[in-house]
Structures are given as structure tokens and as C-alpha cells.
Amino acid sequence: MNLKNTTKRNSPAWPESLSYEAFLRFSPASDDWICQTVYSLRGDQISVRNQRIGLEKLGRILKATFKLSSKTGFHSMSLRELSRESDISMGGLYAYIGSKEELANLIEHVLGVISSELTDLATAGIEDTRAKLIALIYAHIYLSEQLQPWFYFVYMESKSLSEQQKEKAKRTELDFEARFVRLVGDGIKEGIFNSLDINLCASAIISLLQDWHLKSWKHRGRKISPQRYAEFITELVMARLDI
Amino acid sequence: MNLKNTTKRNSPAWPESLSYEAFLRFSPASDDWICQTVYSLRGDQISVRNQRIGLEKLGRILKATFKLSSKTGFHSMSLRELSRESDISMGGLYAYIGSKEELANLIEHVLGVISSELTDLATAGIEDTRAKLIALIYAHIYLSEQLQPWFYFVYMESKSLSEQQKEKAKRTELDFEARFVRLVGDGIKEGIFNSLDINLCASAIISLLQDWHLKSWKHRGRKISPQRYAEFITELVMARLDI
């Protein structure tokens, strides 16, 4: 890990370079880091107090959940399968999850916090409206590439969430959309963007961003890199916005 | 129904007028018509030979399926719930569906046939490439508005399908995408469109079209009409394509 950082030290940092590699160097969202985040956000609900053990098993549970639920859906995934896939006994699972439903809630909750904080961080300090809009597009595509199983799960399985959590998921999406609404609105006020329906515009951008993790089977099959995809989406959107 | 047709007789027909009303006059996809299509495509698997009875109950089963599965997903919908909601006994259901899985397969199959035929029909006879592309965009948005529960179900529950049916669903999407690939490619060859990655372009269009039925809760809440949405998407895409 240190080696990698060293070899790439001289290339421009995120967001000056909008490359995926620069983003990965910038983003802390490794598997380990995520499990630690889970512990800090939800640790009170995990009965295993030894974090060294807990982190490792939690990672196995999450990985297995994504694998199984992506095949036939969260609801049709049984805890017996999960137990087998994660190599943790049925009883053991319940030291980490309060219930099957709670597992889905946890994933939604954790990703909501992570993605909101990281896309904030990735665009902080950019003053120029146009540059900020583009950085936000790239950052979301890159983050959803890095955390593809998480994003896919939250989108497809949001129905499995509790009523309360479902509301929160909708609010998270609308909050994210609101950031595009604000940026596009700013650009129009500044006279650098064409005037249009900013809500529909933001909504369309979100849809294009989500397509990246929703249809990853298609894009991967065609060997489209996240950077290429981000470039294409940016060109499409800016062709409409730029005066 | 006749009255409606009479009052609107003088307005331009689809696709000359790209209004939703003109499309509805053109499209045969009423609830009754769909159930008849189901019978003609899948009648051999329905043990009820009296069509007058069968059509009506089939309609209730489909309506109930969409209602229940849109709330918490197809897999978590039990046949007991379906029985209650459709007001047909457990045993009675099995005169119409071979199994729960078959019900999902049926919906996917029928919509595949209907949407492919109707969007074909809606753009048949249009020679001009640009006009044909726009008509296809409008037709799909309008059809997915008319059959919103069907489109939503097939997208969200495609995982519940059999392996074979799942493959078919993917192929249907790729076939549809291929029509955009061809149209965009034609336009570039004709010199009326800017050159770009036609696969990514088609993929982006599909994503924007699907957003209409996937996020209908959002668009409805904002009182966006299907026509307004179609206009916006068309402007967005054509801003990139038109030279």
C-alpha cells in the first residue's frame, strides 16, 4: 500500500487530476476502513467486543451478503446460505446482526454516511461552479465503482428496509440531488449555464450516475473504465448546460 | 371511450403530434387488451377455459401482484396475501398460475412482447433518422407510463425470474438498446449528428428512459407530465447529438 502511494506520488492529486487512480489514492474507503466505520456507527449492536475478531468476521458477513443478494435478492437469500457462504454458524451470525432486517438497515445506514461524507470531502474547497459540478459527477461514479456492491444493494434492496429506514434512504437520494440542483442553479445565475428545469436536470444526472453501478454487468462486459464513463456523462450533461 | 375518441378526432394523430393523448389514442394497451394478450400467449397454461371468467380474474391477480410486490418485493409477497388482495382462494390461484415463479415469468414474457411490438408500431414508417429517434424516445416513455406497474416489476424483480427467463430479459434490454445504437449510428453517417461512442450514448438514453418508471414516485410528486419529461430528455440528448 505504501509502495503504491510512493510510485504514484508525482502524479497530480485529486481533484486536479480527475483520474480514477488519483481518486483511489484520495479515498479512504478500503474494505477494512469500512468495517471500522461500521463498528464506530453500529458497534453497540454487535455483541463481540474483541474488535480484531469482529472486524474480520463482519467483513466476511458483508461480502457474503452482497454476493448472495446480488444473485437472487436479499429476501430470497436465507441465513442458512449466508452462514455457509461466510463460514460462520447460524448462531454466530446473531452476534453481529440483530436480525436479518437489521443487516439491511445497517448497510443502508453506513453507506448513507460514507457516501455523503466522501463526496463532500472530494469536492470541498473547489470554488468554481463548473469545476465543482464536474468533480461531483466524477467523485460519485468513482465512489460507486469502489463500493459497487454497497451501492447496488442499497438501490435494489431498499424495499427490504424498515419503513423508517426507507424514508431515510429516499431523503439521502433527495439530499444528493439537491446538491446538483444548487450547483446547476448557481451556474445559471452566474450566466455560464443555459437556463433549464434544474430539478429535471439534477434528476437526469442522478439517473446517469446510478446507471454505472446498476448496469455494471453491461459496462464491465464492454470494458468501459469508470473514467471513460465519467467523461462521457460529463460531455453529455455539459453539452446541454454550457452556453 | 367512443366519446373520447370523437372529441379528439381533429387533433393530429401519433406520431405527428408527440402528445401523450395522441399516444393513448394510438396505443391499444388497455388493461383488457393486455389480459387478452396474456391469454393468447400463455392460455395453454391456464386451466380455466371460459375466457369471460378467466380474463376478469387474471386481471385481478395481475393488479394485486403489482400492488403487493411494489411494496416489499415479489419474493416477500406471499401467495396468501395475493389470495386475499385478489379475492381469489389459494386453490383458485393455481388455476391461473403454474407456480409463483411462473407468474413472474409470465409478466416478463408478456411485457417483452408487448413493448417490443408497440414501440415498433409507434415508429414504423418514419423515414427521417432524427424524427425516428425522437419518436422512439417519446414512445417508450409514454408506454412505460401507460404500463408503469409492468415496467417497474420487470426491472425490479428480474432477479426472481428463472435463469432462462433472466437471460431473455437481458437480451430484450440489449435488443432495445441496439435500436438506439442503429439510429444514432445512422445519424452520424448521415452527418447530422456529432460523432461519439454510440454504445455509451444508447446506454445513457436507456437509463434516462427507465428513470421515468423507476422513479415515478419522485416525478409524480413533482407533477411532471410524461410529455414534459420526454421533452426534457429529448433536449438533453439532442444537445449532444445535433451538430
Next chain:
DNA sequence: GTCTATATAGGGATAGAC
């Protein structure tokens, strides 16, 4: 902290009366 064995509920499907 982790396992095996089990309790209990609810699922899909069907037999057989009407």
C-alpha cells in the same frame, strides 16, 4: 465467543369436497 440442536411460524403447493 462460537457452535449444534431445536422451537416455532409461515411459506408454497395440492387433494378432494362441492
Next chain:
DNA sequence: GTCTATCCCTATATAGAC
């Protein structure tokens, strides 16, 4: 053609041994 009653299985969740 439709219903009720029932079969059998698999699901989640937990108790208690180690």
C-alpha cells in the same frame, strides 16, 4: 371452476453446551 383443509418444507431465531 372454486373453495377449504392440510401436507410438508424451509425460514428465522434462540437455548444451551462447549
